[in-house]
Amino acid sequence: MPVSKTNPGWFFEDYSIGQVIEHAVPRTVTSGERALYHALYPARHALYSSDAFAQSCGLAASPIDDLAAFHVVFGKTVPDVSLNARANLGYAEGRWLKPVWPGDTLRSSSEVIGLKQNSNGKTGVVYVRTRGTNQHGETVLDYVRWVMVKKNDLDRPAPETVVPDLATAVEPADLVIPEGLDFSSYDFTLAGEPHRLGDYQIGEVIDHVDGVTVEEAEHMMATRLWQNTSKVHFDGTQREDGKRIVYGGHVISMARALSFNGLANAQMIVALNAGAHANPTFSGTTIRAWSEVLDTAETDRPGVGAIRLRLVATSEAGRAGELKDESGKYLPHVLLDLDYWALMPV
Template identity: 85%
Template sequence: MKDGIERMTKTNAGRFFEDYTIGQVIEHAVPRTVGQGERALYHALYPARHALYSSDAFAQSCGLAASPLDDLAAFHVVFGKTVPDVSLNARANLGYAEGRWLKPVWPGDTLRSTSEVIGLKQNSNGKTGVVWVRTRGYNQKDECVLDYVRWVMVKKRDLEAKAPETVVPDLKSALDVSDLVIPEGLDFTNYDFTLAGEPHRWGDYEVGEVIDHVDGVTVEEAEHMMATRLWQNTSKVHFDGTQREDGKRLIYGGHVISMARTLSFNGLANAQMIAGLNAGAHANPCFSGDTIRAWTEVLDKAETGAPGVGALRLRLVATKSGEAGQLKGEDGKYLPGVLLDLDYWALIPV
């Protein structure tokens, strides 16, 4: 009270660990209508060249009505909605699992997100805890276009708050190809390898093969900030240098994911669509001035029921130092130059 007037707080400080309960469903603000502008900005931020996301005519030759929004652009929009409610006070985004792209996102679609809390575990230091959520993205028809699980380490507001009962969800280590949803109408039987940019098809890849994608991109502060704003990701560590002891703004992990996926075009130009996300870890922080390079290991291969469409399970690794194929040290920990370890399923012509 001051001068007889009660001062009410209208701002949102974000949720802390003790604010989450098992089964809690969070409806995230604010719906976002996506258009060709998102595609243009995505391709400006990342040198994205996969033909199916670059050309309506190419997408139509593959059985789709038009070129959808890039799969990771759709992921970023859905993810960005969750940040104010899930990771505004996060210390780290720890991992992903069971991600599935269920329907293409078209220019003109309006996306919204919900998250269900499926796991909680307070850390032994009593200052933080891990929160698992299953996030779903919906279009304007209430069709689920994307779902995935992620877990984050979140600060406690009250260090004396009682620890919740520990619940760690049982998650698949990897999706089976039968779990993947192939876009309706997708048909690669008349696929144009010349227009796509490379001749390599499903049968040309071998399990265990490591592909060095050769190219590198130095991350700049301005483009990282533009990306973070574009996806409406309000996490404090990406905007406010005072949030970290070193005074550096942390590069948004999704920016690293998209950059690595784009770099993988050189060697995987025909891995056109991401259909499943098996696992992922942001192994080490990325900062402005770091040069991102990428390599991929082929983990598995499978046929699908769609005409001419095969699936590759790929391990995409983004690095700022180190050789292709180098991931962890003798202690089992990620090497300091490894930024991202992402395990996903991609659709490719057979």
């Protein structure tokens, strides 16, 4: 009987602590990624839209959008980490370490840092630390995520449980500011809003007002763009209802783009503290967003401060500030709860 040459993906029992997975198919990004990203989302932060604006802020040119770089790095990992996943559960300790420029070639590797079989014996949680590197071997992005993965051989004994101790947030001192970034001559008119770091108060909730209805073709195009092969995004037979689940990263980028209205000057995402895809998103859902200011911090760069934000994406039923019920469970209209640091002029 011939040996199959196809890859069914990894199952929970295939992972072991300390295992390092080098993910296939490096990807050279171009300005085409930016054009498609801005076509898929209402993304218009000035630093990622204009070479001239980026140069006025001390950079050589406009980098690739931070979340576009994240999606490319993330997409490489899917065949080996989440092809057979039931759910992508969370993120922690994420940092953007270097800008990604058109012409850079990105690749990904992941280390297994935690394993925990679920009580049903049919699935388990896999924790990985993923690093995205460029053609020079420099790490551009580093983050932890954990996923619930199906078990294929139900008779295999459960591995020893290892749950990593993860930081609740990246400390401001550990944020990496791109070399040369300088907001001392920042043009608020061209950026689109006058609000600087000192205008935001901890605890303030910002309703981003706008909404975008997710279309089937667009979310599948986006997921193909990032070479994310997870079956649940494309194959309607994976669910009894025949629905394709929208890639969680599509929801992240949509919510981030919507946050421009009220946070136009939160220019660069530099850390991902935590995140949860609270409820699945399907085509036809209208995504809205609101943000809560969690913290602010100074940096050592001219005119550059940092703002810590909770970004929440909801369906059309959601209202700004509503997140969980009395028992602490996410409300059914909450799609995304994301905690991140961004750079903003002081």
